[in-house]
Amino acid sequence: MTSPAERYAAARSAAEHPQTQAFAARQRFDLDPFQVEACHALEGGRSVLVAAPTGAGKTIVGEFAIHLAMQTPSDKAFYTTPMKALSNQKFRELVDVYGEDQVGLLTGDTNINGNARIVVMTTEVLRNMLYAGSDALRGLRYVVMDEVHYLADRFRGPVWEEVILHLPQDVRLISLSATVSNAEEFGDWLDTVRGDTDVIVSEIRPVPLEQHVLVRDDLLPLFDDRAGVATAQVNQELTRIRSFTGSRHESNQRAQEYRSNRHAGRQAQRPPRGGKRPVRASNLRRIERMDRPDVVRLLERANLLPAIFFIFSRVGCDAAVQQVRRAGVRLTSQEDRAEIRSIVDERTRSLQDEDLDVLGFWEWRDNLERGVAAHHAGMLPAFKEVVEELFQRKLVKAVFATETLALGINMPARTVVLEKMEKFNGEARVAITSGEYTQLTGRAGRRGIDVEGHAVVQWTEGMDPQAVAALASRRTYPLNSSFRPTYNMAVNLIDGFGRARAREILESSFAQFQADRAVVGLARKVKDAEESLDGYEKAMQCEHGDFLDYAAIRRELSDLEKKNRKDAAGPRVAREKRMKKIQQLRTRMQRHPCHGCPDREAHARWAERYYSLKRETDRIRRQIENRTGTVARIFDRVIDVLQVMGYIHAAGDDLALTDAGRTMRRIYGERDLLVAESLRQNLWRNLDAPSLAAMASCLVYEPRRDEQNMGERGLPRGAFRIAYDATTRLWAELDDLEHDYSLPRTEPLAPGLAAAMHSWARGGALDRVLIDADMAAGDFVRWTKQTIDLLDQLSIVAEDGDLARTARRALDGVRRGIVAYSAV
Numbered sequence: 087m088t089s090p091a092e093r094y095a096a097a098r099s100a101a102e103h104p105q106t107q108a109f110a111a112r113q114r115f116d117l118d119p120f121q122v123e124a125c126h127a128l129e130g131g132r133s134v135l136v137a138a139p140t141g142a143g144k145t146i147v148g149e150f151a152i153h154l155a156m157q158t159p160s161d162k163a164f165y166t167t168p169m170k171a172l173s174n175q176k177f178r179e180l181v182d183v184y185g186e187d188q189v190g191l192l193t194g195d196t197n198i199n200g201n202a203r204i205v206v207m208t209t210e211v212l213r214n215m216l217y218a219g220s221d222a223l224r225g226l227r228y229v230v231m232d233e234v235h236y237l238a239d240r241f242r243g244p245v246w247e248e249v250i251l252h253l254p255q256d257v258r259l260i261s262l263s264a265t266v267s268n269a270e271e272f273g274d275w276l277d278t279v280r281g282d283t284d285v286i287v288s289e290i291r292p293v294p295l296e297q298h299v300l301v302r303d304d305l306l307p308l309f310d311d312r313a314g315v316a317t318a319q320v321n322q323e324l325t326r327i328r329s330f331t332g333s334r335h336e337s338n339q340r341a342q343e344y345r346s347n348r349h350a351g352r353q354a355q356r357p358p359r360g361g362k363r364p365v366r367a368s369n370l371r372r373i374e375r376m377d378r379p380d381v382v383r384l385l386e387r388a389n390l391l392p393a394i395f396f397i398f399s400r401v402g403c404d405a406a407v408q409q410v411r412r413a414g415v416r417l418t419s420q421e422d423r424a425e426i427r428s429i430v431d432e433r434t435r436s437l438q439d440e441d442l443d444v445l446g447f448w449e450w451r452d453n454l455e456r457g458v459a460a461h462h463a464g465m466l467p468a469f470k471e472v473v474e475e476l477f478q479r480k481l482v483k484a485v486f487a488t489e490t491l492a493l494g495i496n497m498p499a500r501t502v503v504l505e506k507m508e509k510f511n512g513e514a515r516v517a518i519t520s521g522e523y524t525q526l527t528g529r530a531g532r533r534g535i536d537v538e539g540h541a542v543v544q545w546t547e548g549m550d551p552q553a554v555a556a557l558a559s560r561r562t563y564p565l566n567s568s569f570r571p572t573y574n575m576a577v578n579l580i581d582g583f584g585r586a587r588a589r590e591i592l593e594s595s596f597a598q599f600q601a602d603r604a605v606v607g608l609a610r611k612v613k614d615a616e617e618s619l620d621g622y623e624k625a626m627q628c629e630h631g632d633f634l635d636y637a638a639i640r641r642e643l644s645d646l647e648k649k650n651r652k653d654a655a656g657p658r659v660a661r662e663k664r665m666k667k668i669q670q671l672r673t674r675m676q677r678h679p680c681h682g683c684p685d686r687e688a689h690a691r692w693a694e695r696y697y698s699l700k701r702e703t704d705r706i707r708r709q710i711e712n713r714t715g716t717v718a719r720i721f722d723r724v725i726d727v728l729q730v731m732g733y734i735h736a737a738g739d740d741l742a743l744t745d746a747g748r749t750m751r752r753i754y755g756e757r758d759l760l761v762a763e764s765l766r767q768n769l770w771r772n773l774d775a776p777s778l779a780a781m782a783s784c785l786v787y788e789p790r791r792d793e794q795n796m797g798e799r800g801l802p803r804g805a806f807r808i809a810y811d812a813t814t815r816l817w818a819e820l821d822d823l824e825h826d827y828s829l830p831r832t833e834p835l836a837p838g839l840a841a842a843m844h845s846w847a848r849g850g851a852l853d854r855v856l857i858d859a860d861m862a863a864g865d866f867v868r869w870t871k872q873t874i875d876l877l878d879q880l881s882i883v884a885e886d887g888d889l890a891r892t893a894r895r896a897l898d899g900v901r902r903g904i905v906a907y908s909a910v
Contacts, residue, residue, distance in 0.1 A: 140528025
């Protein structure tokens with residue numbers, strides 16, 4: 087029962103924020119306090135940064151911004167996401183609310199109703215629109231940046247900062263982030279560059295999360311029920327199990343060591359270290375891990391399905407589905423199966439039968455009808471979208487997924503299972519971070535359906551429950567900028583603002599903001615050190631003379647004597663020269679007035695402290711010099727390279743673009759300078775459409791680590807090989823130039839996909855092409871779409887009309903079959 091005061095406050099809030107009230111009335115759930123606070127800020131004309139856990143309902147705030155835009159006849163709202171899959175999903179959701187005529191989708195390879203009042207797009211598309219001064223920006227009032235913490239991504243992160251810096255000042259920005267530990271710092275920067283920005287942080291999950299460890303066939307609580315997560319007090323039963331398995335593991339190690347010693351011919355009668363003979367492993371009870379089918383059955387009996395099993399390997403995901411299939415697990419009713427088949431056939435009807443055979447469609451559909459599926463980047467995007475839809479409809483009950491599923495896609499489950507607490511990062515197996523643990527387990531718990539979500543960690547050999555508890559207790563990770571100027575960014579900034587203003591913009595970046603904040607801390611250290619140095623200097627004052635000068639002579643003498651001892655066998659001339667200098671210093675020291683001071687050694691101890699601290703202080707000062715204006719200094723080097731290459735020239739007191747520079751304005755990607763220079767030198771003029779598609783793939787493809795040294799076997803011959811060799815020589819020249827100007831080096835061409843792309847553009851069959859590419863269908867589609875994106879750029883910017891036409895023919899050849907298919 088609410089009090090009169092509470093009813094009055096609610097009525098007053100509704101009167102002051104009528105749009106929030108109207109929007110909230112349309113929702114299926116009551117808005118949480120952080121959502122209401124953010125909506126009030128937007129209704130008050132301010133931007134917002136909302137940082138909240140996965141599944142907390144951050145996107146409601148973005149949807150409210152769209153609601154506000156639609157209250158006027160002309161305002162527009164853009165909704166940006168880091169991934170095409172997220173854009174597709176949000177597009178469908180908004181179409182359901184506002185209708186097809188009001189909502190558009192722009193993802194680089196998809197263009198639907200781009201002039202609509204609500205447009206969903208990837209962040210790169212918005213960046214390109216801002217640089218091009220697109221007419222679609224007229225009337226833009228709100229921009230939602232979903233998953234804004236992506237700006238920490240090393241490869242794509244800078245795009246987020248470019249958008250934030252270049253959006254018109256009257257556009258309100260809605261930044262939605264996972265829970266980060268420095269949200270206030272990021273919010274301060276947004277407030278600096280965008281104006282009034284409210285920072286709204288929520289640590290509360292709308293659906294509480296229960297943490298479990300699966301030991302054998304027992305689901306044990308991770309935390310002591312009486313202590314709770316806040317204290318991170320581990321369940322004592324898990325601690326006892328850890329102690330038991332740890333002693334067994336140590337005994338096995340001793341036994342192995344003993345066997346090794348014996349095998350090496352050492353005395354077999356001598357017991358291993360510790361004076362005890364090894365205990366046989368068979369005498370100790372081993373904790374067996376449950377097979378995946380048994381885990382699925384256990385969760386089904388406990389009413390903990392649907393569940394997502396996170397397996398940090400695509401092969402592992404596919405193998406898990408096969409294990410469950412072979413075990414005869416079936417999680418669906420006859421009615422479920424009929425509905426699943428109907429949805430699958432409807433969503434895939436435009437794919438050809440021969441392609442479906444190559445993709446293993448029939449077995450995949452049968453697994454779906456059993457209620458199980460895999461979800462990873464190697465799958466065809468259309469197949470992943472079907473899995474997502476069926477899981478949301480509660481028709482698929484167990485999904486085995488890689489961690490990419492945790493990145494924003496709306497697939498909440500009742501339970502999340504982590505089979506291991508480590509993953510391969512490309513170089514080694516590493517433990518997952520607290521941020522990754524939070525992101526993965528954030529999928530557990532469906533609002534309005536579940537009373538609580540469940541996170542299940544399977545027991546593994548050597549597991550430390552305390553370490554798992556520490557991951558589960560920490561909810562935050564820092565957001566650090568990955569911003570750096572690129573050639574494309576530089577020419578766009580020069581063209582739009584001139585050099586001086588461009589430097590000011592870059593100095594406003596979050597990267598520089600963080601560096602400057604670090605400088606504040608470093609400057610404070612220098613100030614404290616200077617006070618200590620003054621104190622040391624006073625402590626070593628000598629009435630006989632300048633002890634600081636005397637101490638400097640002693641230090642130089644000591645350093646030379648050490649060097650002389652180390653270099654006793656060095657060249658005779660150098661040693662003689664050094665000895666002469668040593669003798670001169672000894673004479674100076676002995677003649678110095680402070681040498682006869684009775685307190686000389688006491689003064690000398692203070693002098694040593696002084697010089698040690700001064701050395702550290704000088705190092706910090708160099709750090710400050712390096713950090714101040716870091717981004718702008720890199721920009722200056724980029725500008726120098728562009729001037730040397732003839733993309734920019736002096737125009738009075740400022741800079742201006744040449745014709746080549748104007749071409750580069752429309753070239754986006756990691757190898758922007760290489761592409762622009764290849765066009766200028768006409769290196770690709772003799773290529774036919776399949777060969778140009780193959781060349782484009784060399785410029786966008788990023789090989790796996792095990793492909794790095796595969797060489798250039800199987801590349802198309804003739805004109806392609808000539809153009810490839812010329813482009814490679816050009817890359818080497820640019821690489822030397824970047825080295826000379828102390829710039830990050832551009833990666834060389836990657837020909838691993840060229841033969842397959844050439845075959846595909848010529849009309850090759852899917853099965854043959856996937857064998858040539860040696861990759862899964864989903865990977866091939868992803869890289870092909872990036873190839874399409876570059877070919878599209880070439881068709882627009884190529885000054886050679888023949889090359890532009892070739893690019894368009896290459897587009898037609900590549901955009902077919904599974905590549906052209908889109909469930910949107």
